[in-house]
Amino acid sequence: MNNVEQLRMFIETIELGSFSASAKKLGKVQSAVSQGIANLEIDLDVQLFDRSTRKPSLTPEGERLKPYAEAILHQVNEFQAVVDSINKEEEALVRITFDNALLMPALTKILAEFDQKFPNTSLEVNTISSLQVASEVRLGRADIGIMLANPSFNKLVDLCFIGHLPFYAVCHAQYPLASMSKINVGDLTPHKQIALKEDRVETNQSTPLLSANIWWANDFLNIKAMVIEGLGWSYLPAHLVEQEIVAGQLCKxxxxxxxxxxxxxxDLVTEKNHSRGPAQEWLFEALKGLFD
Known part of the structure; x- marks a missing residue:
């Protein structure tokens, strides 16, 4: 039966146009490649190349078999890549969870770099409220968490401060506050503020509560939608509203x-006394620079 090396000779000869070029690419003598492909043809009982011209050209049968040979070689390469990953003790899966307020361009860039460096490690990404992040890590349902800091968790997990998330106070461009300059606390009191209410807890640790009339929402994307509808004003992560501010839809x-x-x-959150594999360690170190 044909072997992987013969299939590789077959494909390289197609791509490079000659047995000699294929031999050079594979580090073999030309006779070895010619004989290897001849043996493959014998095993398959199919002529793959027409050798009547100066350069070998594919026969119709060779054309038909080419995509299947490529698929086999791709699977072999993938198999070897996973073997190499196992030998490097790279994890099969890394799980990261974070507040959806932190789904920033810088974070998606880090995840893209992770994919390039660890193509054989799967990544599971979940967004939940900051109040849940530490619990997910502590219970072993996430390897790394990112959350708005909460000092009450400092004995349950390991915390690493990585920076500050800038917020803007915003409203719809047609909301009454939009036409005002130099707004003080008294000016805000009569206007509805939309604030974060996490896990049925009516406390807002990320932004101050300043209005007499407050509506609550369970995440910042819901708050943004309500502000865009002109229902009130709110503090929102800057990266979530910058495009709308530039477009004139929202007013800072x-x-x-x-x-x-x-x-x-x-804070970056990890389980206490938990050893990290190469992929987790790389991601942890990269996330330290999320706000650089």
């Missing part, structure tokens, strides 16, 4: 009491 509020951009701290 000029708050006199925010001397600097509101930026709550962000």
């Amino acid at each position: 509020l000029d708050l006199t009491f925010d001397y600097k951009i509101w930026s709550p701290p962000i």
Whole structure:
């Protein structure tokens, strides 16, 4: 029966146009390639190349078999890549969970780099509220978490501060606050604020509560949708609203009491005393630079 090396000779000869070029690519003498393909033809009882011309050309039968040979070689290469990954002790799966407020371009770029460096390690990505992130890691349902900092979790998991997530106070461009400049706390009081309510807990640890009338939503994407509908104003992660601000759909509020951009701290979360494999370790170190 034909072997993988003969199939490789077959495909390389097709791609390079000659037995000699195929031999050079594979590090063999030309006679070895010629004989290997001849043996393959004998095994298959099919003529793959027409040798009556100066350069070998595929026969119709060779054309028909070419995609199947390519598929076999692709599977062989994938198999070898997984073997190499196992020998390097790379994990089969890495699980990461984070607040959806943190689904930033910088994060997706890191995940793309992870794919390039560890093509044989699967990645499971989940978004949940920050209050749930630490629990998922502690219970072993996630390997790495990213969350808005919460000091109450510091004894349950290992925390690593990685930076601050900037928030903008925004409203719809036609909302009454949009036409005001130098807005103070008193100006906000009569206007509805839409704030984050996580896990049925009416506390907002990421942004201040400043209005007398507050509506609640369970994640920032829901809050953004409500603000775009003109239902009120809110603090939202800057990266979620920058395009809408540039397009004139949303207005960034000029708050006199925010001397600097509101930026709550962000923690990287891992299980205590948990050893990390190469893929987890790379991802952990890369995520440290998420806000660089």
